[in-house]
Amino acid sequence: MDEFIEYILQFGNLNKQQVDLIRGKATEMELRKDEYYWEAGKAVKQIGFITSGVLRVYYYNNKGEEITRYFVDENHLILSGNTVDEVFMPSEYLSAITDCKLVVFSKQNWKDISATIIGWDTIIQKIITKHHSEKITRRSELVSQDGTERYVDFIDKFPTLVNRVPLSYIASYLGVTQSSLSRIRKNIR
Amino acid sequence: MDEFIEYILQFGNLNKQQVDLIRGKATEMELRKDEYYWEAGKAVKQIGFITSGVLRVYYYNNKGEEITRYFVDENHLILSGNTVDEVFMPSEYLSAITDCKLVVFSKQNWKDISATIIGWDTIIQKIITKHHSEKITRRSELVSQDGTERYVDFIDKFPTLVNRVPLSYIASYLGVTQSSLSRIRKNIR
DNA sequence: GAAACCATTTGCCATTTGACAAAAAGTGAT
C-alpha cells in the first residue's frame, strides 16, 4: 500500500487527507504463479498496482505462437485501457510469473478518487504517457538489434528480471528462439 | 483544413461555431522534401496535422546508425509530447520524405481551443491513446517476425506508402538491411 | 533416492541475414 502512495507522489502532490482517501478505497490482493490478472475477451473490472512479483503480458500471433509482449514488475500500475467509463476488453493475457502482491481498486472506487482529488486524472495521465513511451522505445530498439544486443540490453535494463523469469519468456519477449538465446548467453560469458 | 475537421469529428462532435473557432486558429503551411518538422534538441512550438505528403521519424542509435522509427502520412496529427504547457524537446528527427502540406496551430492557439471547446482535451486524449497503441502493436509485431513477414505485413498495412518511400527507409523501419529487403522483394514476386 | 516433470543446453544442418563491393536501373539537369 505504502509503495503505491509513494509511486503516485512521484507524479504529483497529495495531502494527508487525500492519501487517506486513497488508502480507504484500496484492497490488497494476491495472485499465485500462473494465475491470470486478466484474460483476452474477459472484461477487466479493476485497476491494480503491483507491490511484489512479476507478471507478463502475452498474446497469440497468427501462427498460434505465444508471444510475450512485456513484463510488469514491482511498482507498476496496471492501467487497463485508459478510461474507467468504458468496458475494457483485453485482447491479451496478463498472468503471474511468480506469486504476486497487488493493490487493487474497483472501477467505482477509482472513479470516486478521480472525482474527489483534483489533479488525479492529470497524474494518471502522466503515468500512462510515460508507460507508453517507454514501451514504444523498448520494443522499437529490439527491431534493429541482433540477438546478442537484444539480450545484453535486456540484462542492462531489467537486471532484476533476468533471474526470475524463465528463459523461454525472455526469448519470446526478445524475438529469438529459446535455443538461440541459450547460445547467446553462453557466448557472453 | 477540411481534412482536419473531418478527422477530429471522428473522435467527438463539434458544432458549427466550434468548427469555425478551430478554422480561425489554424494556419496552413508547406514543408518541402527533406525539410524538418522538428529536430532533436530543438523545442517544438506548434501542433500539426498532415493533409498531404509523408514524413518519417528517425533517430540515431548508439552505433550512429540512422533508424526510422515510423512514418507519418496524410490525416495524422503530430502531437509533440502530450501537453501544451511543457516545452517539448524531441530526441528524434521528423522530416519530410515528400513535399507536404500541413495545418498547424501555435501552442497558444491550441490552448485557446482547448479552453473554449469543452471536450476538446478528451478528444485529443483519445487520439493520443489510439496512436500509442497502434505504434506499440506495430513495432512489437516486427520483433517476432522474419524479414519477409515484416515486409508483407508492411505492404498490407501501408499500401499507399510502399511506392512513395525510398527502400532504405522502409528497410530501416523494418529492421533489415536494404539489400536483404531488395532480395525479399524479389522472392515475393 | 527414484520417478516424473520441466527448464535449459547442445548438436546438427538448412536457411536467413549481414557486410561489402560492384553492377544496373532510375532521375534530373544541361
Add this chain to the structure above:
DNA sequence: ATCACTTTTTGTCAAATGGCAAATGGTTTC
C-alpha cells in the same frame, strides 16, 4: 542524348539464427 548523381539490385562469402531432437540439469513428489 549525355553526364552526374542517387537508388536499387545483385554477387559472394561469412556469420547469425531457426528447426528439430536429444542430452543434461534442476525441482518436486512420493
